[in-house]
Amino acid sequence: MVPAEEIFHRISRAQHMMVDIGIDGIIIIQRVDLYYFSGTAQKSLLYIPNEGRPTLFVRKYAPRAKEESSIEQIIEIGSVKEIPSLIMDTYQKMPGILGMELDVLPVNDFRFYEKLFDGVKCVDGSPIIHKARMTKSDWEISRLEATAELSFKTFQYMREVIEPGLTEMEFSGMFETFARRLGHGGQLRVRDYMTEGYPWHVLSGESGGMVGLLDAPASGAGTSPAFPCGAGSKKLVENEPIMIDFGAVLDGYHIDETRMFAIRTMPEKAHQASLAAIEIHNRILEKAKPGVTTDALYQFSLDLSKSLGYEESFLGPPEHKVTFVGHGIGLELVEPPIIAKNRGIPLEPGMVFALEPKMVFENKFSAGIESVFCVTETGARLISKVPVEIFTVNPR
């Protein structure tokens, strides 16, 4: 359950921003935004005027929405078409300018709403939502810590059960089953309709050297050309570098962590690259403080990789590099801000990032690490609990 004061503060923050940019109200539809601002993910629309009480219009299923949400005004509706007149009845006026989630709302749906709110100017409200969600409260950070604990245990489990002969996909199924026993929700949420989130990014040996469609240093083989990323049917073998990038979700909050594994050992080149990635990771953490900008951190990681001799492989092979070294994380796997080229956003206390310096040696292997940290008044604090090291295990 999301505490009532959390919901209250989130809505207040959004209302202040609405007033600042001259929006009269906002309609929230997308499931994650809805959960963030209301505490329920039941099929609903949330109307937040720029002042006063919000109203949750619930299509299905009102008893659960009422139990989960601290929104006081909840109205059960049979159809979305009832909403404009219900807004008029409740607030005695219609918003002149209405914000909607134009970053996710499909064109056909938007046209339906534009017609429904005839005479209302519908504008993009998503920047307000992203800005509200960009810094996390102490309560949210405690939720992320709970997910990190689940993920820590899952990485421990991986060390116990990894063995040669398992396929990448099969191994991912094993550790996900373990994680589900602890509450892992299975479905990673990604906002962009063209990005598919999944928790089985196991890239062993040459799989780690496969570039592909993902906006990630390496895509892996995947299970088929229809889904050409993540774990595939390759079997894990001894003495190869195995990159395991696991996305865990508990009560809606995501943690995204990567560790290098080796059964027995890994080639020296991969070992050295893994150590270099850990060094870059640790040096960025030292540098991440309020006021430092995201693009400065990104540039720092590039310079450091170069000085360590990994310019060519860092963040992908030449010609196919990604231009970020970290991303915000929370109720979605990828959230603003991004620690990227040309995106100079100053770090603020409460921001939470997945930091993922990785090297890709095309057609050979990947090496890297990923942890989640939050920005505090004095610097960066790891939320991740998984040891910052290479996991070498002996075959049983």
Added chain:
Amino acid sequence: MVPAEEIFHRISRAQHMMVDIGIDGIIIIQRVDLYYFSGTAQKSLLYIPNEGRPTLFVRKYAPRAKEESSIEQIIEIGSVKEIPSLIMDTYQKMPGILGMELDVLPVNDFRFYEKLFDGVKCVDGSPIIHKARMTKSDWEISRLEATAELSFKTFQYMREVIEPGLTEMEFSGMFETFARRLGHGGQLRVRDYMTEGYPWHVLSGESGGMVGLLDAPASGAGTSPAFPCGAGSKKLVENEPIMIDFGAVLDGYHIDETRMFAIRTMPEKAHQASLAAIEIHNRILEKAKPGVTTDALYQFSLDLSKSLGYEESFLGPPEHKVTFVGHGIGLELVEPPIIAKNRGIPLEPGMVFALEPKMVFENKFSAGIESVFCVTETGARLISKVPVEIFTVNPR
């Protein structure tokens, strides 16, 4: 690999439809549509003019796209912004009216493309795509049969390993791991941005009686208010009805099947309801023939459920019933046509449906069945291979 003649026929069909409705070309962006029309899911845009050769513009990663796709004209691009001038160079003219996937394309993305294709009228091209995909070729049906074989083996496995004390989520992890070993891709694809596909719809005992946000007879408990559907943390026990609705995907093609399980036995009321669901399922299969309309099949299922004494629970409890008894299935879990109220589409050979008559006794349990069938010249043929029966197992 999708055979070249498949791609050729798919594109021809779309081109005929474009000519019929007066569209000059279509741009395909969404991953599943792209895979359907090109054979690759690499990050690309496919331009199909209403006559002549299509062009695949690949952003990432061209070597894999070229290996996977039989499209002859493949151009590697650095940015989407290059596309209009490349179309002009290639075809010596711009389309006057351009179809786009307005059912999935977010407003902000659409506005970007509208600006990019300045002077071109951008209209909704998604009806063409849906219509092209609505009937499946023999090759596609053979792919669905391969997925059905995987699913059949997975249901056999469930019978072997189900036992009291496993949580719903844990049990789902176990059978998904088994399925992944056989090639199951893990990620179920659903077109609607508000619907989240997942393979762990295990609803045991009272979980089956929980109505929720899903457009399904029952939603289950889910893992938290953030994801309040599907399997949850409830443990399986003896002598309760357990509904397992498993979505499997192999090489991009989905199968969606449901069976009732019981460890030892289930209460007589649940047993009788399960048998009634099987009867409705079988009678609909007898009736499904080319020319019969989807709404007639739906109405037939309602009448039959009433005559069997299940009017109140059929397709959900009173006030919360869904208005469909089946849905198209293929590269996405849910595709047109839907076997639903007020959607009178005549069945045609090659159409493939998941048929799912289900009863929900609110706060008590669900009972039902689901199989996948295709329409042939003479009637309905089951693609599903799982026995049409209730699975009762003895605890070990």
